[in-house]
Amino acid sequence: MEESLLQTYLVTGGAGFIGSNMLHFLQRERPGVRTINLDALAYSGNLRNLDGLDGSRHRFVKGDICDRALVTELVGQCDGVLHFAAESHVDRSIQDSSPFIRTNVLGTQVILDVLLDAKRSGASKRMLYVSTDEVYGSLPLDRPDLKFTERTPIDPRSPYAASKAGGDLLCSAYAHTHGLDIVTTRCSNNLGPRQLTEKAIPLFVTNLLQGKQIPLYGDGLNVRDWLHVDDHCSAVLAVMERGRAGEVYNIGGDNERSNLELVRAILGIMGHGESMIRYVEDRLGHDRRYAIDATKMHEELGWRPTRSAWPDALESTIRWYRENEDWWRSNDHAKIGNSARSKKG
Ligand SMILES: NC(=O)c1ccc[n+]([C@@H]2O[C@H](COP(=O)([O-])OP(=O)(O)OC[C@H]3O[C@@H](n4cnc5c(N)ncnc54)[C@H](O)[C@@H]3O)[C@@H](O)[C@H]2O)c1
Numbered sequence: 001m002e003e004s005l006l007q008t009y010l011v012t013g014g015a016g017f018i019g020s021n022m023l024h025f026l027q028r029e030r031p032g033v034r035t036i037n038l039d040a041l042a043y044s045g046n047l048r049n050l051d052g053l054d055g056s057r058h059r060f061v062k063g064d065i066c067d068r069a070l071v072t073e074l075v076g077q078c079d080g081v082l083h084f085a086a087e088s089h090v091d092r093s094i095q096d097s098s099p100f101i102r103t104n105v106l107g108t109q110v111i112l113d114v115l116l117d118a119k120r121s122g123a124s125k126r127m128l129y130v131s132t133d134e135v136y137g138s139l140p141l142d143r144p145d146l147k148f149t150e151r152t153p154i155d156p157r158s159p160y161a162a163s164k165a166g167g168d169l170l171c172s173a174y175a176h177t178h179g180l181d182i183v184t185t186r187c188s189n190n191l192g193p194r195q196l197t198e199k200a201i202p203l204f205v206t207n208l209l210q211g212k213q214i215p216l217y218g219d220g221l222n223v224r225d226w227l228h229v230d231d232h233c234s235a236v237l238a239v240m241e242r243g244r245a246g247e248v249y250n251i252g253g254d255n256e257r258s259n260l261e262l263v264r265a266i267l268g269i270m271g272h273g274e275s276m277i278r279y280v281e282d283r284l285g286h287d288r289r290y291a292i293d294a295t296k297m298h299e300e301l302g303w304r305p306t307r308s309a310w311p312d313a314l315e316s317t318i319r320w321y322r323e324n325e326d327w328w329r330s331n332d333h334a335k336i337g338n339s340a341r342s343k344k345g
Helices: 017-029 068-075 090-095 098-120 159-178 200-209 229-242 259-270 295-301 312-323 325-334
Strands: 008-012 034-039 058-062 080-083 126-132 182-187 214-217 223-225 248-251 256-258 277-280
Touching: 008 017, 017 034, 017 229, 034 068, 068 098, 080 098, 080 229, 090 098, 090 159, 098 126, 098 159, 126 159, 126 229, 159 182, 182 229, 200 214, 200 259, 200 312, 200 325, 214 259, 223 259, 229 248, 229 295, 248 295, 256 259, 259 312, 312 325
Parallel strands: 008 034, 008 080, 034 058, 080 126, 126 182, 182 248, 214 277
Antiparallel strands: 223 256
16 A cells, blocks of 8 residues: 555554554654544543654544444545554453454444445555464463464464454455455564553553552463554554555564563662562463564564663653653553552462
């Protein structure tokens, strides 16, 4: 898709963590692009995440991606869709998977059907589906040579991952069957500003800022591949503008850390000792290791992360939470992290 043809993007879930960072990123990097932000303001959406956006280039619409009439109206006003909206927290999906199936599968199907209607009326529009590396399942700790490639079979292990895989597979089916212009990204764990305090890094940092211990699942050896959210946004933009229709692109920073390593790094940066770690019962079905092979992004689109160097990305993220206490305190009602992480033994 030609960059110059894209004047207006419909961004779903733009009041959440990555969606809002994408809106800010687009305003910095693509002054010619306007955005319509469709977000239901579920517990994870926050209008304060839109502070600082230029209102002449951004319009917020409160609404549900499952509302077909509304999605039809908004798709009619845009040139392409960046689909971030989702239920995104694994622990919540273990407690109740219903909202995950509704938003992540059925909501995605609604957008695809609207895009299909548009194509049949002669207005083909590209959609980028923001999937996740979690659709691949889990890698063993004793095989560091293994990484997820785009050809790794889909093998989701949590209800969250299964619901994202459902949306992901629908995208591939609509691209194949109907010739819709869909591109899909599968990214590793993000860190950065405006992430809800129920997720690991904001939970750990804001607990320490309040003098509370860090709840660490199981033996702490589960490995995640961390990427700064700005690098995720630059990758999404590259795929939207230059990715090949029907293709999947893995996004990652070659930055694997065990949870214990991550926690120790946070403790070191924030000046605390290991007495601030509280080991808690492991998450059910906890995936052991995620690791992304992003060769296709490097070789085909020339994309490289620029903000994910370690520990700089972690330091700047911690600084943001230190400097934005009113933001995370206003979100704390949504936190289930501490209560979901019950005491071990
Ligand atoms: N956070 C990560 O590390 C990560 C990594 C890879 C992929 N992803 C994917 O990126 C996307 C964004 O993740 P996030 O961490 O920013 O999530 P988030 O939970 O912070 O934000 C989700 C947003 O979607 C909105 N939303 C939820 N249901 C909706 C509905 N039915 N209609 C409209 N809006 C709705 C919420 O209000 C919220 O603003 C998700 O699709 C997620 O699967 C996240």
